[in-house]
Amino acid sequence: xxxxxxxxxxxxxxxxxxxxxxxxxxxxxxxxxxxxxxxxxxxxxxxxxxxxxxxxxxxxxxxxxxxxxxxxxxxxxxxxxxxxxxxxxxxxxxxxxxxxxxxxxxxxxxxxxxxxxxxxxxxxxxxxxxxxxxxxxxxxxxxxxxxxxxxxxxxxxxxxxxxxxxxxxxxxxxxxxxxxxxxxxxxxxxxxxxxxxxxxxxxxxxxxxxxxxxxxxxxxxxxxxxxxxxxxxxxxxxxxxxxxxxxxxxxxxx
Numbered sequence: 423x424x425x426x427x428x429x430x431x432x433x434x435x436x437x438x439x440x441x442x443x444x445x446x447x448x449x450x451x452x453x454x455x456x457x458x459x460x461x462x463x464x465x466x467x468x469x470x471x472x473x474x475x476x477x478x479x480x481x482x483x484x485x486x487x488x489x490x491x492x493x494x495x496x497x498x499x500x501x502x503x504x505x506x507x508x509x510x511x512x513x514x515x516x517x518x519x520x521x522x523x524x525x526x527x528x529x530x531x532x533x534x535x536x537x538x539x540x541x542x543x544x545x546x547x548x549x550x551x552x553x554x555x556x557x558x559x560x561x562x563x564x565x566x567x568x569x570x571x572x573x574x575x576x577x578x579x580x581x582x583x584x585x586x587x588x589x590x591x592x593x594x595x596x597x598x599x600x601x602x603x604x605x606x607x608x609x610x611x612x613x614x615x616x617x618x619x620x621x622x623x624x625x626x627x628x629x630x631x632x633x634x635x636x637x638x639x640x641x642x643x644x645x646x647x648x649x650x651x652x653x654x655x656x657x658x659x660x661x662x663x664x665x666x667x668x669x670x671x672x673x674x675x676x
Contacts, residue, residue, distance in 0.1 A: 423565075424463040425587065425611070425674045428470070428480040430667040431455025432615060432647040433500035435476065445648040452653040452668035456480060457500045458591055458645045460611065462584070464563035469493055471582070471589060477504025484670065491520040491562060493555075495591055496579040497530035505535060508548045518549040522562065524580060528552055555580070570600050575622035583607070587674060591645050594622050596632065609674060610638045611667065613645030626650070633664060642667040 429435075436455040437446030445453050457474030461484065469491045470477075481489075489511045495501055508519045523531065531552065532539060538547045553560075559568045570581035570588060573595035581590035581600075586608035590596075593613055596604075604610075612632065615623035623645070624632070633641045643656075644667045650656060656666045667673070 428459040429456035467563035472501040473504040478507040493522040616649035
C-alpha cells in the first residue's frame with residue numbers, strides 16, 4: 423500500500439487569500455497547502471479520500487490517470503466541493519465512480535449535486551454509484567477498511583484504518599471505542615489545525631497527546647492552517663517520529 427498526501431491545508435488552504443504573513447509569503451513549497459485529501463493505492467486499486475475544492479488540481483499535479491473509488495470523511499465543503507470533476511474519469515473509464523459515504527454525506531451529495539441524480543439530465547454531469555458505509559468495516563481494494571468515528575464539534579466524522587495505518591481528519595474528540603480501534607498502529611495521519619485551541623479541531627498539543635497515548639511509531643500532521651507556522655520551524659519543534667505533512671508526501675510505499 424502507498425499513501426500520498428494530496429492536500430494538507432485547512433478549509434481556506436495556504437496561502438490564505440489576502441494574507442501576507444510569513445507562512446503565506448513563504449517560498450518553501452511545503453508551506454503551500456491545498457485542501458486536505460489523500461490518495462491510497464492498494465495494488466492496482468486507487469482510492470481518494472475526500473474531494474475538496476482543489477480535487478482537479480490534485481489529480482493533475484499527481485498525475486492520477488485512473489481512479490477506482492472515493493471515500494468521504496464528512497460533508498463539509500472543503501472535503502466535498504470538487505466532486506463534479508470526476509466527470510473526466512467517468513468519460514475515460516466509461517463507468518460511474520464508486521462513492522463510499524455515510525448517510526449524512528449522501529444527503530449532502532443529493533443536495534449539492536442534485537443535477538447528477540436528475541434522470542432528465544443525460545450529459546455533462548458526474549456519474550456516481552453511492553455505497554453507504556457506517557461504523558462497520560467494509561472491503562475496498564481487496565483489504566478491510568475500518569471506519570473510525572470521531573467528533574468534529576457536533577458532527578461525526580469518519581476516519582479510516584487500513585492494516586497498521588490510520589487516517590483521521592477534522593477531529594476534536596476521540597471516544598474510548600475509537601481509541602480501542604486505533605491500538606497497534608504503526609503509522610497515523612492526523613489533523614492538527616494550529617498551536618492554540620479551537621472549538622472543532624485538535625490543536626497541536628492535543629494531537630501530540632493522542633500520538634503519545636497510542637504509542638505510534640510514526641505520525642504525520644495534516645489539515646494545518648497558516649497559524650501553525652513555517653514548515654521548517656514546525657519540523658524542528660516536533661518530537662521524534664512526528665512530522666508535518668506536506669502536499670505530495672508519500673508516507674508509505676516502496
